[in-house]
Amino acid sequence: MAIIMKDIKKQYPGTHQPVMEHFNLTIQEGSFTVLLGPSGCGKTTVLRMIAGLEDVTAGSIYIDDKNITNLDPGERNIAMVFQNYAIYPHMTVRGNIEFGLKNYKISKSEIAERVNYVLSMCDLSEYADRKPNQLSGGQRQRVALARAISKSPKAFLMDEPLSNLDAKLRNQMRSEMIQLYNQLGCTFVYVTHDQTEAMTMGTDIVVMYNGKIQQHGSPEDIYNNPANLFVAQFIGNPGMNTLQFSNGGFVGFRPRDARFGESESGLNIKGNVLTCEFLGYDYNITVNTGMGNVVIRTKDRKAVGDQVSIHADQKDLFYFDKNQNRSTEIQTGEVVKVFHVDA
Amino acid sequence: MKKRHLIVRIVECILLCTLFIIYVFPFYWMLISSLKTTFEAISVTPVWWPNKLMWHNYVDAWNQANFLKYGMNSIIISFGAVILCLASSVPCAYAFARMEFRLKKPLFAIVLSDMLIPIQCTFLPIFIMYSKLGWLNTYRALLILFIYSGFTIFFLRNAFMQVNNEVLEAARLDGASELSVMFRVIFPMVKPVIITMALLIFLMRWNDYFWNLALTTNDAVRTLPQAVNAITKVKDGFVTRWELAMAGSTMLMAPMLILYIFANKKIKNAFVYSGIK
Amino acid sequence: MLTHNPIAFQKLELRQRNKGYRLLNRLQKNPYVLVSPSVFFALCFSVYPMLFCIYVSFHNWDLTRNTMEFVGLENYRFIFTNESFLKALSNTLIFALTTVLIGVILKVLVGVFLNRNKFCHNLVQTIIFTPHIISSVAIAVVFMYLMSTNGVFNYVLNFFGIDSIGWYQDPKTALMSIIVVAIWQGLGYGVLIVISGLKSIPDYIYEAAQLDKSSKTKTFFKITVPLLSPTIFFLLVTSTVTAFTSFDVVKLMTNGGPMNSTSVLAFYIYQEGISFLHYGRAMAASVVLLVITSVLSLLNFAMVGKKVHYQ
Ligand SMILES: Nc1ncnc2c1ncn2[C@@H]1O[C@H](COP(=O)(O)OP(=O)(O)OP(=O)(O)O)[C@@H](O)[C@H]1O
Ligand SMILES: [Mg+2]
Numbered sequence: 001m002a003i004i005m006k007d008i009k010k011q012y013p014g015t016h017q018p019v020m021e022h023f024n025l026t027i028q029e030g031s032f033t034v035l036l037g038p039s040g041c042g043k044t045t046v047l048r049m050i051a052g053l054e055d056v057t058a059g060s061i062y063i064d065d066k067n068i069t070n071l072d073p074g075e076r077n078i079a080m081v082f083q084n085y086a087i088y089p090h091m092t093v094r095g096n097i098e099f100g101l102k103n104y105k106i107s108k109s110e111i112a113e114r115v116n117y118v119l120s121m122c123d124l125s126e127y128a129d130r131k132p133n134q135l136s137g138g139q140r141q142r143v144a145l146a147r148a149i150s151k152s153p154k155a156f157l158m159d160e161p162l163s164n165l166d167a168k169l170r171n172q173m174r175s176e177m178i179q180l181y182n183q184l185g186c187t188f189v190y191v192t193h194d195q196t197e198a199m200t201m202g203t204d205i206v207v208m209y210n211g212k213i214q215q216h217g218s219p220e221d222i223y224n225n226p227a228n229l230f231v232a233q234f235i236g237n238p239g240m241n242t243l244q245f246s247n248g249g250f251v252g253f254r255p256r257d258a259r260f261g262e263s264e265s266g267l268n269i270k271g272n273v274l275t276c277e278f279l280g281y282d283y284n285i286t287v288n289t290g291m292g293n294v295v296i297r298t299k300d301r302k303a304v305g306d307q308v309s310i311h312a313d314q315k316d317l318f319y320f321d322k323n324q325n326r327s328t329e330i331q332t333g334e335v336v337k338v339f340h341v342d343a
Numbered sequence: 344m345k346k347r348h349l350i351v352r353i354v355e356c357i358l359l360c361t362l363f364i365i366y367v368f369p370f371y372w373m374l375i376s377s378l379k380t381t382f383e384a385i386s387v388t389p390v391w392w393p394n395k396l397m398w399h400n401y402v403d404a405w406n407q408a409n410f411l412k413y414g415m416n417s418i419i420i421s422f423g424a425v426i427l428c429l430a431s432s433v434p435c436a437y438a439f440a441r442m443e444f445r446l447k448k449p450l451f452a453i454v455l456s457d458m459l460i461p462i463q464c465t466f467l468p469i470f471i472m473y474s475k476l477g478w479l480n481t482y483r484a485l486l487i488l489f490i491y492s493g494f495t496i497f498f499l500r501n502a503f504m505q506v507n508n509e510v511l512e513a514a515r516l517d518g519a520s521e522l523s524v525m526f527r528v529i530f531p532m533v534k535p536v537i538i539t540m541a542l543l544i545f546l547m548r549w550n551d552y553f554w555n556l557a558l559t560t561n562d563a564v565r566t567l568p569q570a571v572n573a574i575t576k577v578k579d580g581f582v583t584r585w586e587l588a589m590a591g592s593t594m595l596m597a598p599m600l601i602l603y604i605f606a607n608k609k610i611k612n613a614f615v616y617s618g619i620k
Numbered sequence: 621m622l623t624h625n626p627i628a629f630q631k632l633e634l635r636q637r638n639k640g641y642r643l644l645n646r647l648q649k650n651p652y653v654l655v656s657p658s659v660f661f662a663l664c665f666s667v668y669p670m671l672f673c674i675y676v677s678f679h680n681w682d683l684t685r686n687t688m689e690f691v692g693l694e695n696y697r698f699i700f701t702n703e704s705f706l707k708a709l710s711n712t713l714i715f716a717l718t719t720v721l722i723g724v725i726l727k728v729l730v731g732v733f734l735n736r737n738k739f740c741h742n743l744v745q746t747i748i749f750t751p752h753i754i755s756s757v758a759i760a761v762v763f764m765y766l767m768s769t770n771g772v773f774n775y776v777l778n779f780f781g782i783d784s785i786g787w788y789q790d791p792k793t794a795l796m797s798i799i800v801v802a803i804w805q806g807l808g809y810g811v812l813i814v815i816s817g818l819k820s821i822p823d824y825i826y827e828a829a830q831l832d833k834s835s836k837t838k839t840f841f842k843i844t845v846p847l848l849s850p851t852i853f854f855l856l857v858t859s860t861v862t863a864f865t866s867f868d869v870v871k872l873m874t875n876g877g878p879m880n881s882t883s884v885l886a887f888y889i890y891q892e893g894i895s896f897l898h899y900g901r902a903m904a905a906s907v908v909l910l911v912i913t914s915v916l917s918l919l920n921f922a923m924v925g926k927k928v929h930y931q
Contacts, residue, residue: 358733359741362730366747367747369762373762376765385768385770389772432658434655439655443651446652453663453667454659456670460666460669461913462865463865463867463886463889464669464909465665465669467894467903468668468669468672468673468676468903471899472669490657490661491664493662496658518634518635520641521648521649522644522648550754550757553867557890568756568757569757571758572760572761572872574761575761585765588761591761592757592762595757596754599754603750615816
């Protein structure tokens with residue numbers, strides 16, 4: 001039940017630039033794959049192409065080794081949960097779930113059985129005969145989930161399904177979603193630009209930028225082993241500090257791995273404290289180094305304007321070559337500026 | 344808020360009453376005169392309340408104007424117009440609202456053209472076309488003409504554009520065919536708008552005088568407005584039978600008035616929203 | 621745990637549909653299929669008649685010999701030297717000017733006055749809209765009655781010591797009578813539009829004006845009127861188009877008379893075309909009307925475009 005996208009090109013009609021070209025992605029069977037990336041990088045496009053809601057310009061998509069590129073959305077045996085829930089406003093909760101099932105070859109009694117099962121599974125039994133406008137946001141979200149589950153799809157596609165919920169409900173739904181994934185054991189493809197969601201829920205993360213896959217790996221992999229400068233800066237809160245050498249290469253370190261002080265080995269820079277934000281447990285301190293701003297996360301409080309030196313150990317340094325790809329060679333040289341990928 | 348000044352309130356009250364009288368009086372007069380005798384109806388000093396209510400005037404007016412026949416014509420034409428117009432406009436509006444195609448812009452301009460071209464410029468060619476086809480004085484002439492209404496398409500298109508696209512996609516993912524997306528998802532969601540539209544088409548066609556006048560030369564398919572107007576030509580000696588004309592007018596506008604009483608918000612909103620006359 | 625789960629490990633297959641359904645479904649996906657009936661009838665009943673009208677207006681169509689002879693601007697020359705056309709044109713201009721000016725001022729004033737959420741105001745607003753939804757025949761008939769020699773209008777005049785007048789039966793007052801009916805009929809729609817325009821002005825603007833200690837009259841002229849100007853413009857244009865194309869009440873009440881005193885453009889076209897079968901002249905007059913209304917509508921569109929920028 002792997003989903004394979006092969007050499008996909010997508011260009012929206014009426015635009016001059018393709019959104020993506022030569023796009024290849026393999027989503028493992030049973031994985032919880034999260035598509036993560038900044039706004040406009042093409043996550044939704046990828047998901048909609050898998051669902052069949054958007055045609056591919058070139059290339060093909062396979063599910064279970066079967067080419068589904070030209071199948072209708074309803075024939076692909078996948079379910080999708082939309083950002084705005086997309087539940088039918090004129091049908092009851094039960095009607096919403098039945099509507100989809102009626103289009104498939106199953107008997108009435110089976111439909112009823114399935115509906116009751118998913119209703120109880122999603123804690124919706126008591127709301128079965130309500131209309132969507134009588135439900136809260138979280139309940140609507142669950143209706144959308146129940147509707148998706150009822151069709152026993154091969155894969156669940158979700159496009160930022162939690163972004164319309166408030167913070168508390170989002171946490172709750174997040175853990176419900178993880179439970180659901182463990183219970184159903186089928187493939188989940190989940191789009192988000194929220195790293196926390198990606199890190200906590202995903203078994204696999206696909207980091208995208210500008211219609212290209214930057215890295216595909218486990219959450220730990222993505223955090224500990226960024227494949228390139230973009231991933232390094234995009235992942236983490238805040239992202240990695242990166243400094244450019246005069247030879248064109250880069251060195252980076254995580255804000256949490258730096259501390260105030262100086263040492264023989266590793267990296268040392270000096271600067272003035274620009275801002276000091278209290279985060280509850282520790283501080284985010286932005287330091288102006290003269291070449292640009294560096295952020296460090298530490299429990300030491302500093303006053304604005306303080307002269308500080310920052311140190312990062314050799315083992316915590318990441319190196320990147322001229323082309324911004326990760327390099328294992330230790331590079332040395334004079335730092336010329338603090339580097340930001342515009343994400 | 345400050346208490347409004349007493350004089351201001353009195354002036355306001357007077358203005359309200361004036362407007363009320365100016366608009367209600369003609370209707371009151373129509374109703375009350377429809378119950379007068381011929382003599383009372385033409386009396387020099389107005390008879391505010393007749394001696395005896397002449398309910399029989401309604402029967403006379405009914406027979407005089409041949410309400411049964413012309414009423415049937417009115418009903419056939421206005422109900423037919425509602426059904427035909429919606430049947431052609433709904434799919435068209437759906438396509439313009441929800442689909443992308445190459446000729447969308449020019450075709451949309453063509454479809455809206457009757458909102459710009461006054462009927463006074465098109466009726467003569469249509470009259471000539473129909474007389475060549477031998478279609479004058481037929482139901483089909485009027486019904487086919489009423490199939491097309493640019494503002495209906497425009498209005499419905501706006502309603503379809505309000506429907507959330509995600510819901511339609513969810514239905515397609517649920518394996519629903521285009522037909523069931525249309526009939527089981529979109530229709531129920533825009534049902535109020537379609538009902539409003541049906542009301543407006545009915546209203547427009549029931550009241551239609553111009554087309555019925557222009558495209559009929561005998562009374563085979565004439566409708567009520569012409570029939571009621573004909574009552575004013577009926578004379579008793581030299582005296583116009585105003586009480587019959589009033590009874591006829593009352594019966595002509597009663598269905599619209601009843602509709603308006605029950606759906607006045609809907610009807611008013613539709614007129615505001617579509618910005619049409 | 622999942623042993624009784626009816627939804628696990630089952631593959632659903634789509635229901636098979638019969639051929640007819642599948643065909644319909646395919647058609648349903650094709651936009652051209654969906655729009656073609658309306659486009660066809662729009663061409664038949666709107667675009668083609670208009671083009672035909674323009675074409676015929678340059679020709680002399682002899683019905684007895686059934687010939688169509690190109691005569692250039694002859695029809696236009698004829699109508700612009702024809703007394704009854706010029707009379708109709710001048711009547712139309714007078715009619716349009718008075719109904720639009722008086723009408724729009726009344727619409728704005730009454731609209732502003734009725735724009736409050738009170739029972740009486742709403743009731744009156746609903747009542748004055750009634751003429752818009754009932755047959756013009758009923759309106760014409762009742763006004764003919766009210767304006768008849770022994771009618772209520774004359775009674776009211778006599779009551780104030782004024783002599784009876786002939787209203788629509790007298791060439792001197794006929795056009796005025798038609799204008800009165802037109803204004804009465806059109807007020808409700810205009811008021812509705814003005815009120816919806818007023819409702820779209822946000823409250824905080826008035827609150828800000830109140831804080832600035834702006835007087836009521838000043839607020840009206842310096843805030844309400846400017847913010848309402850797109851609505852007023854829309855009203856001006858639509859009322860003018862309506863005035864130029866009005867036909868029903870004239871046909872019903874006066875049939876253009878007495879002595880052509882109420883013959884308006886639309887009536888002239890009808891009479892020349894359908895009563896006298898002078899197709900060339902009637903269509904030349906139609907083209908004149910078309911030009912006038914098109915200019916007005918284009919103005920309206922240009923303004924609507926501006927309004928969007930303005931916001
Ligand atoms: N219907 C469309 N027509 C034209 N261009 C589109 C269309 N939909 C998306 N795009 C373009 O394709 C690119 C990718 O869009 P997409 O919606 O996939 O981004 P995304 O990663 O989902 O962003 P977000 O996080 O904001 O949802 C964007 O540059 C967008 O402008
Ligand atoms: Mg998106």
